[in-house]
Amino acid sequence: MKTVLFFISILLLSTSIFAQSDDNVPGYTFDTLNPIGYVEPTPVGVDEMKYIGIQYITHDDSTLMNYITRIVQNDIDFHADFRFVGVDSFYLKMYEIRELDILGWQRLGADYLVKLEAEFPANQIRVRWKLYDTIRQQMITKGVLSRKKSNWRVLAHEISNQIVKNLTGEDGIFLTKIVYVKKVGKGKEIFISDYDGASEIQLTNTGVINLSPCFSPNGDEVFFTSYLEDDPKLFKVNVQTKKLTKVAEFKGIVAAPSISPDGDKIACVLSKDGNSEIYVLDINGNIIKRLTKHRSIDSAPTWSPDGQMIAFSSDRSGSPQLYIMDSDGLNMHRLTYQSSYNDSPIWSSRGDRITFVSRTKSGRFDLASIDTSGTQYKVLTEVGMNENPHFSPDGKHIIFSSTRLSSGDIYIMDITGRNQRRITRTGRASNPNWEPLK
Numbered sequence: 243m244k245t246v247l248f249f250i251s252i253l254l255l256s257t258s259i260f261a262q263s264d265d266n267v268p269g270y271t272f273d274t275l276n277p278i279g280y281v282e283p284t285p286v287g288v289d290e291m292k293y294i295g296i297q298y299i300t301h302d303d304s305t306l307m308n309y310i311t312r313i314v315q316n317d318i319d320f321h322a323d324f325r326f327v328g329v330d331s332f333y334l335k336m337y338e339i340r341e342l343d344i345l346g347w348q349r350l351g352a353d354y355l356v357k358l359e360a361e362f363p364a365n366q367i368r369v370r371w372k373l374y375d376t377i378r379q380q381m382i383t384k385g386v387l388s389r390k391k392s393n394w395r396v397l398a399h400e401i402s403n404q405i406v407k408n409l410t411g412e413d414g415i416f417l418t419k420i421v422y423v424k425k426v427g428k429g430k431e432i433f434i435s436d437y438d439g440a441s442e443i444q445l446t447n448t449g450v451i452n453l454s455p456c457f458s459p460n461g462d463e464v465f466f467t468s469y470l471e472d473d474p475k476l477f478k479v480n481v482q483t484k485k486l487t488k489v490a491e492f493k494g495i496v497a498a499p500s501i502s503p504d505g506d507k508i509a510c511v512l513s514k515d516g517n518s519e520i521y522v523l524d525i526n527g528n529i530i531k532r533l534t535k536h537r538s539i540d541s542a543p544t545w546s547p548d549g550q551m552i553a554f555s556s557d558r559s560g561s562p563q564l565y566i567m568d569s570d571g572l573n574m575h576r577l578t579y580q581s582s583y584n585d586s587p588i589w590s591s592r593g594d595r596i597t598f599v600s601r602t603k604s605g606r607f608d609l610a611s612i613d614t615s616g617t618q619y620k621v622l623t624e625v626g627m628n629e630n631p632h633f634s635p636d637g638k639h640i641i642f643s644s645t646r647l648s649s650g651d652i653y654i655m656d657i658t659g660r661n662q663r664r665i666t667r668t669g670r671a672s673n674p675n676w677e678p679l680k
Contacts, residue, residue, distance in 0.1 A: 283325040284409070287352035287376075288315045289342070290329075291369070295361040306367060306391060307360050310398040314356065316438065317402035317416045320663070322638040322656035323409070327352040348376035356405055367391050371401050373408055383408050395440065415636050419481075419677040421445070421455040421464050422643075422652050425670035432466055432479060437634075437676070439652070439665030445479050446486065452477075454498050454673055459505040461677045465489065467497045476510065476527060490527030500543050500552075501525075502569075509533075509543035509552055520554055522569070533571035544589045544596075545569070553577065553587040553596055564598060566614070578612060580619045586630060592637035595657070597622070599629055609642055611657065622659035630672060633657075635679040643672040 319326035403414030494513030626646025648669035
Protein backbone atom coordinates (compact mmCIF):
# COMPACT_ATOMS: atom_id res chain seq x y z
CA MET A 243 0.00 0.00 0.00
CA LYS A 244 2.87 2.39 0.79
CA THR A 245 4.29 1.77 -2.66
CA VAL A 246 1.00 2.63 -4.33
CA LEU A 247 0.67 5.83 -2.31
CA PHE A 248 4.22 6.77 -3.20
CA PHE A 249 3.50 6.22 -6.88
CA ILE A 250 0.41 8.38 -6.62
CA SER A 251 2.58 11.19 -5.21
CA ILE A 252 4.78 10.99 -8.32
CA LEU A 253 1.73 11.11 -10.56
CA LEU A 254 0.57 14.20 -8.69
CA LEU A 255 3.92 15.80 -9.39
CA SER A 256 3.58 15.02 -13.08
CA THR A 257 -0.12 15.58 -13.72
CA SER A 258 -2.07 16.96 -10.75
CA ILE A 259 -3.95 20.22 -10.99
CA PHE A 260 -3.91 22.50 -7.98
CA ALA A 261 -3.90 26.26 -7.68
CA GLN A 262 -1.06 28.23 -6.14
CA SER A 263 0.39 31.67 -6.77
CA ASP A 264 2.64 32.13 -9.77
CA ASP A 265 6.01 33.75 -9.06
CA ASN A 266 7.90 34.84 -12.16
CA VAL A 267 11.62 35.47 -11.90
CA PRO A 268 12.54 39.12 -12.57
CA GLY A 269 13.83 39.65 -16.10
CA TYR A 270 11.46 37.16 -17.71
CA THR A 271 8.29 38.14 -19.54
CA PHE A 272 5.09 36.17 -19.51
CA ASP A 273 4.10 36.21 -23.17
CA THR A 274 0.81 34.51 -23.97
CA LEU A 275 0.14 33.04 -27.42
CA ASN A 276 3.03 34.86 -29.07
CA PRO A 277 4.10 32.60 -31.94
CA ILE A 278 7.56 31.08 -31.94
CA GLY A 279 9.38 31.73 -35.17
CA TYR A 280 5.99 32.47 -36.70
CA VAL A 281 5.76 32.17 -40.48
CA GLU A 282 2.48 32.94 -42.19
CA PRO A 283 1.08 29.60 -43.45
CA THR A 284 0.85 29.16 -47.22
CA PRO A 285 -2.75 29.21 -48.52
CA VAL A 286 -3.65 26.02 -50.40
CA GLY A 287 -6.93 25.14 -52.11
CA VAL A 288 -8.22 21.59 -52.61
CA ASP A 289 -10.83 21.27 -55.34
CA GLU A 290 -13.67 18.75 -55.22
CA MET A 291 -12.71 15.38 -56.67
CA LYS A 292 -13.95 14.78 -60.23
CA TYR A 293 -14.93 11.44 -61.77
CA ILE A 294 -13.09 10.79 -65.05
CA GLY A 295 -14.26 7.23 -65.80
CA ILE A 296 -16.59 6.28 -68.64
CA GLN A 297 -18.82 3.84 -66.78
CA TYR A 298 -21.80 4.51 -64.54
CA ILE A 299 -20.74 5.77 -61.11
CA THR A 300 -22.64 4.48 -58.08
CA HIS A 301 -23.84 6.52 -55.12
CA ASP A 302 -21.30 4.72 -52.92
CA ASP A 303 -18.48 5.68 -55.27
CA SER A 304 -19.63 9.29 -55.27
CA THR A 305 -19.71 9.26 -51.47
CA LEU A 306 -16.20 7.78 -51.40
CA MET A 307 -14.90 10.61 -53.58
CA ASN A 308 -16.45 13.13 -51.21
CA TYR A 309 -14.89 11.46 -48.14
CA ILE A 310 -11.41 11.41 -49.69
CA THR A 311 -11.69 15.07 -50.65
CA ARG A 312 -12.69 16.02 -47.11
CA ILE A 313 -9.77 14.13 -45.58
CA VAL A 314 -7.25 15.78 -47.91
CA GLN A 315 -8.77 19.16 -47.12
CA ASN A 316 -8.64 18.46 -43.36
CA ASP A 317 -5.02 17.27 -43.58
CA ILE A 318 -3.95 20.38 -45.44
CA ASP A 319 -5.90 22.58 -43.05
CA PHE A 320 -4.23 20.89 -40.06
CA HIS A 321 -0.62 21.16 -41.25
CA ALA A 322 1.28 23.99 -39.58
CA ASP A 323 2.77 25.23 -42.87
CA PHE A 324 -0.54 25.53 -44.70
CA ARG A 325 -3.84 27.38 -44.51
CA PHE A 326 -6.74 25.70 -46.28
CA VAL A 327 -8.65 27.90 -48.70
CA GLY A 328 -12.26 26.82 -49.15
CA VAL A 329 -14.67 27.64 -51.94
CA ASP A 330 -16.54 30.90 -51.38
CA SER A 331 -20.13 30.13 -52.43
CA PHE A 332 -21.05 33.84 -52.37
CA TYR A 333 -18.18 34.56 -54.78
CA LEU A 334 -19.36 31.80 -57.12
CA LYS A 335 -22.97 32.97 -57.03
CA MET A 336 -22.14 36.63 -57.51
CA TYR A 337 -20.03 36.04 -60.59
CA GLU A 338 -22.17 33.12 -61.83
CA ILE A 339 -19.22 30.74 -61.77
CA ARG A 340 -20.02 27.05 -62.11
CA GLU A 341 -16.46 25.78 -61.82
CA LEU A 342 -13.38 27.60 -60.58
CA ASP A 343 -10.35 27.75 -62.83
CA ILE A 344 -6.81 28.32 -61.55
CA LEU A 345 -7.18 32.08 -61.80
CA GLY A 346 -10.39 31.87 -59.77
CA TRP A 347 -8.57 30.00 -57.00
CA GLN A 348 -5.86 32.63 -57.05
CA ARG A 349 -8.51 35.33 -56.57
CA LEU A 350 -9.86 33.36 -53.61
CA GLY A 351 -6.41 33.65 -52.05
CA ALA A 352 -4.85 30.26 -52.80
CA ASP A 353 -1.16 30.23 -53.77
CA TYR A 354 -1.39 26.55 -54.64
CA LEU A 355 -4.21 24.30 -55.80
CA VAL A 356 -4.72 20.54 -55.55
CA LYS A 357 -6.97 18.93 -58.15
CA LEU A 358 -8.24 15.37 -57.67
CA GLU A 359 -9.63 12.96 -60.26
CA ALA A 360 -10.95 9.44 -59.64
CA GLU A 361 -11.83 6.29 -61.50
CA PHE A 362 -12.90 2.88 -60.22
CA PRO A 363 -11.19 -0.08 -61.94
CA ALA A 364 -12.47 -3.41 -60.57
CA ASN A 365 -12.88 -3.08 -56.79
CA GLN A 366 -10.30 -0.32 -56.54
CA ILE A 367 -10.20 3.44 -56.54
CA ARG A 368 -7.50 5.19 -58.53
CA VAL A 369 -6.87 8.86 -57.80
CA ARG A 370 -4.85 11.20 -60.00
CA TRP A 371 -3.74 14.34 -58.17
CA LYS A 372 -2.22 17.46 -59.64
CA LEU A 373 -0.54 20.33 -57.83
CA TYR A 374 -0.72 23.80 -59.38
CA ASP A 375 1.00 27.09 -58.71
CA THR A 376 -1.88 29.55 -59.05
CA ILE A 377 0.37 32.61 -59.26
CA ARG A 378 2.29 31.24 -62.25
CA GLN A 379 -0.85 29.39 -63.36
CA GLN A 380 1.01 26.20 -64.13
CA MET A 381 1.15 22.62 -62.88
CA ILE A 382 4.08 21.83 -60.58
CA THR A 383 3.78 18.05 -60.29
CA LYS A 384 1.30 15.20 -60.34
CA GLY A 385 0.86 11.64 -59.12
CA VAL A 386 -1.35 8.55 -59.24
CA LEU A 387 -2.34 6.33 -56.30
CA SER A 388 -4.48 3.20 -56.28
CA ARG A 389 -5.97 1.31 -53.37
CA LYS A 390 -8.80 -1.07 -52.63
CA LYS A 391 -11.97 0.85 -51.93
CA SER A 392 -11.87 -0.34 -48.32
CA ASN A 393 -8.52 1.48 -47.91
CA TRP A 394 -9.85 4.86 -49.03
CA ARG A 395 -8.76 6.57 -45.79
CA VAL A 396 -5.15 5.44 -46.24
CA LEU A 397 -5.29 6.60 -49.86
CA ALA A 398 -6.46 10.07 -48.80
CA HIS A 399 -3.65 10.46 -46.25
CA GLU A 400 -1.12 9.24 -48.83
CA ILE A 401 -2.21 11.99 -51.19
CA SER A 402 -1.80 14.58 -48.42
CA ASN A 403 1.66 13.24 -47.58
CA GLN A 404 2.77 13.56 -51.20
CA ILE A 405 1.51 17.13 -51.35
CA VAL A 406 3.44 18.00 -48.18
CA LYS A 407 6.57 16.35 -49.56
CA ASN A 408 6.38 18.32 -52.78
CA LEU A 409 5.68 21.68 -51.13
CA THR A 410 8.00 21.43 -48.11
CA GLY A 411 10.54 18.73 -48.93
CA GLU A 412 9.60 17.00 -45.64
CA ASP A 413 7.72 13.77 -45.01
CA GLY A 414 4.05 14.10 -44.14
CA ILE A 415 2.71 12.76 -40.84
CA PHE A 416 -0.82 11.89 -41.92
CA LEU A 417 -0.31 8.11 -41.81
CA THR A 418 1.17 8.13 -38.31
CA LYS A 419 -0.71 6.76 -35.31
CA ILE A 420 -1.31 8.06 -31.81
CA VAL A 421 -1.82 6.15 -28.56
CA TYR A 422 -3.59 7.33 -25.45
CA VAL A 423 -5.24 6.16 -22.26
CA LYS A 424 -9.02 5.97 -21.99
CA LYS A 425 -11.11 5.10 -18.97
CA VAL A 426 -13.02 1.85 -19.40
CA GLY A 427 -15.10 0.79 -16.42
CA LYS A 428 -12.87 0.98 -13.35
CA GLY A 429 -9.69 0.66 -15.38
CA LYS A 430 -7.74 2.73 -17.88
CA GLU A 431 -6.83 1.01 -21.13
CA ILE A 432 -4.43 1.79 -23.98
CA PHE A 433 -5.98 2.78 -27.33
CA ILE A 434 -4.47 3.49 -30.73
CA SER A 435 -5.91 5.50 -33.64
CA ASP A 436 -5.00 7.47 -36.72
CA TYR A 437 -3.46 10.87 -35.99
CA ASP A 438 -6.87 12.50 -36.46
CA GLY A 439 -8.66 10.15 -34.04
CA ALA A 440 -10.20 7.88 -36.69
CA SER A 441 -9.99 4.06 -36.79
CA GLU A 442 -9.65 3.68 -33.01
CA ILE A 443 -8.57 0.27 -31.68
CA GLN A 444 -8.30 -0.87 -28.05
CA LEU A 445 -4.86 -2.42 -27.44
CA THR A 446 -5.24 -3.58 -23.82
CA ASN A 447 -8.10 -5.17 -21.94
CA THR A 448 -6.68 -5.56 -18.45
CA GLY A 449 -9.36 -4.04 -16.22
CA VAL A 450 -6.67 -2.14 -14.29
CA ILE A 451 -4.98 1.26 -14.51
CA ASN A 452 -2.46 1.67 -17.34
CA LEU A 453 -0.51 4.91 -17.80
CA SER A 454 2.12 6.75 -19.83
CA PRO A 455 2.08 4.87 -23.15
CA CYS A 456 4.97 5.56 -25.53
CA PHE A 457 5.84 4.12 -28.94
CA SER A 458 8.99 2.23 -29.75
CA PRO A 459 10.94 4.04 -32.51
CA ASN A 460 9.62 1.66 -35.19
CA GLY A 461 6.04 2.02 -33.94
CA ASP A 462 5.53 -1.74 -33.57
CA GLU A 463 5.23 -1.74 -29.79
CA VAL A 464 3.85 0.53 -27.09
CA PHE A 465 5.55 0.64 -23.67
CA PHE A 466 3.52 1.68 -20.62
CA THR A 467 3.23 1.50 -16.85
CA SER A 468 0.58 -0.90 -15.56
CA TYR A 469 -0.97 -2.00 -12.27
CA LEU A 470 -1.66 -5.41 -13.80
CA GLU A 471 0.37 -7.09 -11.05
CA ASP A 472 -0.55 -4.71 -8.22
CA ASP A 473 2.53 -2.45 -7.90
CA PRO A 474 3.32 -0.44 -11.06
CA LYS A 475 5.54 -2.33 -13.50
CA LEU A 476 6.72 -1.70 -17.06
CA PHE A 477 4.89 -3.57 -19.83
CA LYS A 478 4.72 -3.41 -23.59
CA VAL A 479 2.00 -4.37 -26.06
CA ASN A 480 2.45 -5.37 -29.69
CA VAL A 481 0.39 -3.07 -31.90
CA GLN A 482 -0.54 -5.82 -34.36
CA THR A 483 -1.05 -8.86 -32.12
CA LYS A 484 -1.99 -7.04 -28.88
CA LYS A 485 0.31 -9.43 -27.02
CA LEU A 486 1.31 -8.12 -23.56
CA THR A 487 4.85 -8.61 -22.26
CA LYS A 488 6.31 -7.56 -18.91
CA VAL A 489 9.52 -5.60 -19.48
CA ALA A 490 10.73 -4.52 -16.04
CA GLU A 491 9.88 -5.24 -12.42
CA PHE A 492 11.63 -3.77 -9.39
CA LYS A 493 10.83 -3.14 -5.77
CA GLY A 494 8.61 -0.06 -5.65
CA ILE A 495 7.52 1.51 -8.90
CA VAL A 496 8.51 1.60 -12.54
CA ALA A 497 6.99 4.70 -14.15
CA ALA A 498 7.16 7.35 -16.89
CA PRO A 499 8.97 5.32 -19.58
CA SER A 500 10.69 7.17 -22.44
CA ILE A 501 12.35 5.21 -25.25
CA SER A 502 15.67 6.52 -26.60
CA PRO A 503 15.77 7.62 -30.26
CA ASP A 504 17.90 4.61 -31.21
CA GLY A 505 15.39 2.26 -29.56
CA ASP A 506 18.02 0.58 -27.36
CA LYS A 507 17.34 2.23 -24.00
CA ILE A 508 14.50 3.26 -21.70
CA ALA A 509 14.69 6.26 -19.38
CA CYS A 510 12.22 5.83 -16.53
CA VAL A 511 11.52 6.42 -12.85
CA LEU A 512 12.37 3.75 -10.27
CA SER A 513 11.79 3.92 -6.52
CA LYS A 514 13.57 0.69 -5.60
CA ASP A 515 15.90 2.54 -3.21
CA GLY A 516 13.09 4.42 -1.46
CA ASN A 517 12.94 7.58 -3.58
CA SER A 518 11.94 8.30 -7.16
CA GLU A 519 15.05 8.62 -9.34
CA ILE A 520 15.78 8.64 -13.06
CA TYR A 521 17.35 5.44 -14.38
CA VAL A 522 18.31 4.18 -17.82
CA LEU A 523 17.41 0.57 -18.66
CA ASP A 524 18.21 -1.49 -21.70
CA ILE A 525 15.31 -2.38 -23.95
CA ASN A 526 14.83 -5.65 -22.04
CA GLY A 527 14.37 -3.85 -18.70
CA ASN A 528 17.83 -4.33 -17.16
CA ILE A 529 19.41 -1.38 -15.36
CA ILE A 530 22.25 0.32 -17.22
CA LYS A 531 22.76 3.32 -14.96
CA ARG A 532 21.17 5.47 -12.28
CA LEU A 533 21.24 9.10 -13.42
CA THR A 534 19.93 11.09 -10.44
CA LYS A 535 20.56 10.83 -6.71
CA HIS A 536 18.62 13.37 -4.68
CA ARG A 537 16.12 13.34 -1.84
CA SER A 538 13.60 15.16 -4.07
CA ILE A 539 11.14 13.56 -6.47
CA ASP A 540 12.63 13.27 -9.96
CA SER A 541 10.27 12.27 -12.74
CA ALA A 542 9.13 12.54 -16.39
CA PRO A 543 12.40 11.96 -18.32
CA THR A 544 12.48 12.81 -22.04
CA TRP A 545 15.31 12.24 -24.52
CA SER A 546 16.77 14.84 -26.86
CA PRO A 547 16.35 13.74 -30.50
CA ASP A 548 20.07 12.90 -30.79
CA GLY A 549 19.94 10.82 -27.59
CA GLN A 550 22.74 12.85 -25.98
CA MET A 551 20.68 14.61 -23.28
CA ILE A 552 17.68 14.01 -21.03
CA ALA A 553 15.27 16.60 -19.63
CA PHE A 554 13.22 15.80 -16.54
CA SER A 555 11.18 17.40 -13.78
CA SER A 556 12.21 17.68 -10.14
CA ASP A 557 11.06 19.49 -7.01
CA ARG A 558 14.63 19.81 -5.69
CA SER A 559 14.26 23.61 -5.79
CA GLY A 560 11.10 23.46 -3.66
CA SER A 561 8.60 23.22 -6.51
CA PRO A 562 8.51 21.21 -9.74
CA GLN A 563 10.92 22.65 -12.32
CA LEU A 564 12.63 21.33 -15.44
CA TYR A 565 16.26 20.23 -15.57
CA ILE A 566 18.58 19.02 -18.33
CA MET A 567 21.49 16.60 -18.01
CA ASP A 568 23.70 14.57 -20.29
CA SER A 569 22.38 11.07 -20.98
CA ASP A 570 24.97 9.71 -18.51
CA GLY A 571 23.70 12.00 -15.71
CA LEU A 572 26.49 14.58 -15.90
CA ASN A 573 26.33 18.36 -16.48
CA MET A 574 22.93 18.76 -14.85
CA HIS A 575 21.43 22.25 -14.80
CA ARG A 576 18.07 23.88 -14.19
CA LEU A 577 16.13 25.01 -17.28
CA THR A 578 12.95 26.77 -16.08
CA TYR A 579 12.47 29.71 -13.71
CA GLN A 580 9.40 31.35 -15.23
CA SER A 581 6.66 29.74 -13.08
CA SER A 582 6.30 28.14 -9.68
CA TYR A 583 5.26 24.85 -11.33
CA ASN A 584 6.78 23.39 -14.50
CA ASP A 585 6.47 19.67 -15.26
CA SER A 586 6.03 16.93 -17.91
CA PRO A 587 8.71 18.05 -20.42
CA ILE A 588 8.83 16.68 -23.94
CA TRP A 589 11.68 17.41 -26.34
CA SER A 590 10.88 18.56 -29.86
CA SER A 591 12.03 16.21 -32.61
CA ARG A 592 13.81 19.25 -34.06
CA GLY A 593 15.84 19.54 -30.87
CA ASP A 594 15.46 23.28 -30.32
CA ARG A 595 12.55 23.50 -27.89
CA ILE A 596 10.93 21.73 -24.96
CA THR A 597 7.19 21.84 -24.33
CA PHE A 598 5.80 21.24 -20.86
CA VAL A 599 2.98 21.87 -18.37
CA SER A 600 3.25 25.23 -16.62
CA ARG A 601 1.01 26.86 -14.03
CA THR A 602 0.24 30.29 -15.44
CA LYS A 603 -0.79 33.51 -13.68
CA SER A 604 -4.46 32.55 -13.79
CA GLY A 605 -3.70 29.45 -11.67
CA ARG A 606 -4.58 27.31 -14.69
CA PHE A 607 -2.32 24.55 -15.95
CA ASP A 608 -1.35 25.43 -19.52
CA LEU A 609 1.11 24.15 -22.05
CA ALA A 610 4.21 26.27 -22.49
CA SER A 611 7.31 26.08 -24.63
CA ILE A 612 10.88 27.15 -24.00
CA ASP A 613 14.14 27.24 -25.90
CA THR A 614 16.70 24.68 -24.70
CA SER A 615 18.83 27.60 -23.49
CA GLY A 616 16.03 28.57 -21.07
CA THR A 617 14.78 31.60 -23.03
CA GLN A 618 11.73 32.39 -25.20
CA TYR A 619 9.15 31.12 -22.73
CA LYS A 620 5.79 31.01 -24.53
CA VAL A 621 2.36 29.95 -23.30
CA LEU A 622 0.43 27.98 -25.91
CA THR A 623 -3.01 27.36 -24.37
CA GLU A 624 -5.55 29.65 -22.73
CA VAL A 625 -8.50 27.51 -21.66
CA GLY A 626 -9.10 24.42 -19.52
CA MET A 627 -6.51 22.37 -17.67
CA ASN A 628 -3.91 21.08 -20.15
CA GLU A 629 -1.50 18.19 -19.67
CA ASN A 630 0.58 15.40 -21.24
CA PRO A 631 2.16 17.21 -24.22
CA HIS A 632 4.00 15.27 -26.92
CA PHE A 633 5.43 16.40 -30.23
CA SER A 634 4.49 15.09 -33.64
CA PRO A 635 7.32 13.36 -35.53
CA ASP A 636 7.81 16.42 -37.77
CA GLY A 637 8.23 18.66 -34.71
CA LYS A 638 5.57 21.09 -35.97
CA HIS A 639 2.57 19.91 -33.96
CA ILE A 640 1.74 19.02 -30.36
CA ILE A 641 -0.73 16.49 -29.01
CA PHE A 642 -2.05 16.92 -25.46
CA SER A 643 -4.99 16.30 -23.15
CA SER A 644 -7.33 19.02 -21.92
CA THR A 645 -10.45 19.47 -19.79
CA ARG A 646 -11.70 22.53 -21.73
CA LEU A 647 -14.88 20.84 -23.04
CA SER A 648 -15.06 17.68 -20.93
CA SER A 649 -13.43 15.87 -18.05
CA GLY A 650 -10.62 14.93 -20.44
CA ASP A 651 -10.05 14.59 -24.19
CA ILE A 652 -7.17 14.59 -26.67
CA TYR A 653 -6.34 17.72 -28.66
CA ILE A 654 -3.83 18.68 -31.34
CA MET A 655 -2.32 22.06 -32.22
CA ASP A 656 0.72 23.40 -34.05
CA ILE A 657 3.80 24.52 -32.12
CA THR A 658 2.70 28.16 -32.01
CA GLY A 659 -0.57 27.23 -30.25
CA ARG A 660 -2.65 27.86 -33.37
CA ASN A 661 -5.20 25.52 -34.94
CA GLN A 662 -6.21 23.69 -31.77
CA ARG A 663 -8.65 20.88 -32.50
CA ARG A 664 -10.30 18.14 -30.48
CA ILE A 665 -9.83 14.58 -31.76
CA THR A 666 -11.58 12.48 -29.08
CA ARG A 667 -15.01 13.14 -27.65
CA THR A 668 -15.41 10.61 -24.86
CA GLY A 669 -14.47 12.79 -21.87
CA ARG A 670 -12.29 9.92 -20.67
CA ALA A 671 -9.02 10.26 -22.61
CA SER A 672 -5.53 11.36 -21.53
CA ASN A 673 -1.80 10.54 -21.78
CA PRO A 674 -1.37 10.79 -25.59
CA ASN A 675 1.80 9.87 -27.45
CA TRP A 676 2.62 10.23 -31.16
CA GLU A 677 4.17 7.51 -33.29
CA PRO A 678 7.55 8.31 -34.91
CA LEU A 679 7.86 8.36 -38.68
CA LYS A 680 8.80 4.91 -39.94
